[in-house]
Amino acid sequence: MAFTIMEGRDIGEVRIFTMSTCAWCDKMKALLSVNGIRYFYIDVDRVHPEERKQIIDYLDSIYPKWGFPCLLFDNRVLIVGYQEKEIVETLGLSVLVQEESKSMQEPLRDEIKNTMERLQRFSEKKRASLNPDKSIAAKLVSGLLENQNRYGYWACPCRLSTGDKMKDKDIICPCDYWEQDVAEFGACYCGLFVSERVITGEIIQAIVPERRLTKAE
Numbered sequence: 001m002a003f004t005i006m007e008g009r010d011i012g013e014v015r016i017f018t019m020s021t022c023a024w025c026d027k028m029k030a031l032l033s034v035n036g037i038r039y040f041y042i043d044v045d046r047v048h049p050e051e052r053k054q055i056i057d058y059l060d061s062i063y064p065k066w067g068f069p070c071l072l073f074d075n076r077v078l079i080v081g082y083q084e085k086e087i088v089e090t091l092g093l094s095v096l097v098q099e100e101s102k103s104m105q106e107p108l109r110d111e112i113k114n115t116m117e118r119l120q121r122f123s124e125k126k127r128a129s130l131n132p133d134k135s136i137a138a139k140l141v142s143g144l145l146e147n148q149n150r151y152g153y154w155a156c157p158c159r160l161s162t163g164d165k166m167k168d169k170d171i172i173c174p175c176d177y178w179e180q181d182v183a184e185f186g187a188c189y190c191g192l193f194v195s196e197r198v199i200t201g202e203i204i205q206a207i208v209p210e211r212r213l214t215k216a217e
C-alpha cells in the first residue's frame with residue numbers, strides 16, 4: 001500500500017486510513033502532526049481501484065465495522081473515527097488540535113460559503129443545523145463540491161463512493177440515513193448536520209456508527 005510518510009518522533013508504527021474529503025480525517029492528521037510523531041497515511045479515495053479493493057479487504061479482515069478515519073497502532077490497536085481521547089491515551093499524546101484550524105482564518109471560497117448558507121437553510125427546515133464548528137462544516141462542504149466535480153453528484157465526503165450514481169444513491173448528500181442519525185445520535189454520520197439539542201448543549205455530538213450495510217468496492 002502506498003502510504004505517505006510524515007516524519008517525526010518514532011513512537012511505534014502509526015498508520016491511518018483516511019479520506020481526502022473527510023473533516024475528521026484531516027483532524028486526525030493534524031493531531032498526529034501537532035504532536036510531532038512519525039505516521040503513515042493513505043487517502044483511500046485517491047488510490048487506484050485495485051489498491052482500494054486491497055485496502056478494503058485488509059480492513060475488513062481486521063474489523064468489518066471499520067470506517068474513516070481508521071488508526072492502526074503497531075498492527076494491534078484499531079481506532080475507528082476521530083475518538084480524540086482514545087487516540088491521545090493510546091499514543092501518549094500531549095498536544096490537542098486548536099478548534100479553529102489555520103485554514104479557517106482565511107476567507108472561505110464563495111462557492112463554499114454560499115453552499116453552507118444554503119445547507120443551513122435546508123437543515124433549519126428539518127429542525128437541525130450545520131455543525132457549529134465552521135472548520136468542520138467548511139471542510140465537509142468542500143468535500144461535497146469536490147465530489148460533485150469528481151463524480152457528478154454530492155457523494156458523502158466520509159464514505160467511499162463507487163462513482164456509479166445508482167450504486168451510491170443512498171449516500172448522496174443529504175443521505176438516506178441523516179435524519180435518523182441526527183434524531184438518534186445528534187449528528188449525521190459525517191457530522192455535517194447536527195440536532196438542535198447539540199446546538200443548545202443539551203447533548204454532546206457523538207461518534208455516529210455506520211448505518212449503511214453496503215461498502216463501495
Ligand code: SF4
Nearest residue numbers: 156173175178188190
Ligand atoms: S448527510 Fe449523509 S451524506 Fe451528507 S455529510 Fe452527512 S452523512 Fe454524509
